[in-house]
Amino acid sequence: MRISTSSMYANSVNRMNDNQSQLSRIQQQLATGLRILTPSDDPLGAAKSLDLTHGQAMNAQNADSRISAKNALSVQEGVLQSATELIQDVRAKVVAAGNGTLSDADRKTFAIEMRSRMEELTGLANSVDGAGNYLFAGFKDDAAPFSGNGGTVSYNGDSGQKLLQVGTARQLASNDAGDAVFMNVPAKSVFQSSTSGTGGATLSSVTVTDKSHAKAGHQYEVAFSNGGTTYTMFDVTSDPNKASPVASGPYVSGQPIQAAGMEMTIAGTAVDNDTVTISPVRNQSMFKTLDDVINLLETPVSGTTDGAAKLRYGMQVAGDNMDSALDHILAVRASSGARLQEIESLDDEGSARDLNYASQLSGIRDLDYVKAISDLTQKQTILQASQQSFAKVSGLSLFNYI
Known part of the structure; x- marks a missing residue:
């Protein structure tokens, strides 16, 4: 079969172009460290890599949500710790104020102090986070949830809990609404x-x-x-x-x-x-319990027939309800602490999942440098050989033998 000179030239150029393209692709792989540069390099591997990358991004988003939840719950825990100490202090004052040897004036002094503690408790209930959002307002976190008029404190927020996606199949509340924390406290003898x-x-x-x-x-x-x-x-x-x-x-x-x-x-x-x-009354707010104590201490006992008996009973009821308030807020703190502990476990799980994603992606996308360098050397040799052979063949002519 006769092969024309133009056909021979065209075939040689096409082969050199193919070799040059393959060499360039290997050089790009070495520069990026990736085996798959385009989906056509490995369609199945590219699809699997896309799934893993999406999972890795979702895992990172869940990690960000866990950080937000941890920060919010940590701030809330600090406020609840202060509220716990306040209630314990008020409980001790209730015991002291119930001493039958105190005069009406002595009890009024305790009442003045407890009014100050009432204002302090209201301030804690209206605490804000670092962004200026009210902690215990539910979803209405742009306005103070608790407002007071004398001894009456009302709740203006809602019962919403902000749920954050902290795991692949786990949503977690990053707050507790104020009505559940301060208002709906089990009451005794009311x-x-x-x-x-x-x-x-x-x-x-x-x-x-x-x-x-x-x-x-x-x-x-x-x-x-x-x-x-x-x-x-x-x-x-x-x-x-x-x-x-x-x-x-x-x-x-x-x-x-x-x-x-x-x-x-x-x-x-x-x-x-x-x-x-x-x-x-099945539930009573902590503020109402404090207000009842204050009113009781401000009511004169001297000169009344049954004042002492009513005082003893009232202080007993106040003590029981302060104990109930303390138990209630400790239960809220236990729930908050359990969520913080769960976040730590999810952090460990998320870290392990991220390593797994990275390992699988590396196995699919990363370049085998030893094989790539070997292929590069081979392609360079082939390209050089094809170029040299083309140069010699292209120089052949019958006129050289005349």
């Missing part, structure tokens, strides 16, 4: 009442006199009859049909009624079909 009817009888006070007979969490109803001159009391929790009264007798405004381990005082004019419902 009651509320409501009145129905056309008369004016209302509950003045309730005192637990015998805890062995008092039924925690029960609701009672006092009904009036005979022109409001007699009362009948029912335990509507145990006896919703009100078939068996727990107490009955003549009603005298302001005279205590002894029943179910409690002493309650109802005052005012009663008429037929009037009812006074007495139910326990």
Whole structure:
């Protein structure tokens, strides 16, 4: 078969171009340290590399979220630590103020100090983070969640918890809302009442006199009859049909009624079909507990017939509710601490996952330098040989033999 000179030239140039291209590709691999420069180099490896890179980016994003959650929970823990110390101090003051030898003036001094502690607790509840966001406001973190009017403190935030994606399948709350921390605290021996009817009888006070007979969490109803001159009391929790009264007798405004381990005082004019419902308060804010103590300490005992007894009972209830507040805030701190501990575990897991991603990516993308240098030397030799052979062949001519 005859091969034309132009065909021979074209084939030689194409081969040299191919060798030059392969040599250039190996040089790029050596410069970047990557085996896969374009998806066409290894389509399957490129797809796998893309998946791993996406997983690595998500892992890095989760790590950033863990840092944000850790910072927020650490700031919150610092505030709750201060609140814990405040409550412990107030609890000690309650014990000291309950000393029966103190005068009314002495107790008022304690009340003044506790009002200061109330303001301090409100300030802690309105704490902000480094960005100026209120810690305990839920999602409404751009405004102070707690506002006070005298002894009454109200919550203006919401119950939202900010969830951050801290793991591949784990979301974690980076805050606790103020209503859950400071407002909804389990209460002991605290009651509320409501009145129905056309008369004016209302509950003045309730005192637990015998805890062995008092039924925690029960609701009672006092009904009036005979022109409001007699009362009948029912335990509507145990006896919703009100078939068996727990107490009955003549009603005298302001005279205590002894029943179910409690002493309650109802005052005012009663008429037929009037009812006074007495139910326990299940949750009470820390601020209300403090305010109750302050009001109790500001109420004079000297010159009253039952003032000392009411003071003893009130201080006992205050002590119980301060203990409940302390237990509650310690439980919140335990939950916050558990989340911080989980973040540390997720950090270790995330670090191990990142190393795994890096190892797999290295196995797919990274260049084998020994093989690449060997290929480079081989391609250089082939290119040089093809260039030299082309130079000699291109110099052949019959005119050299004439």
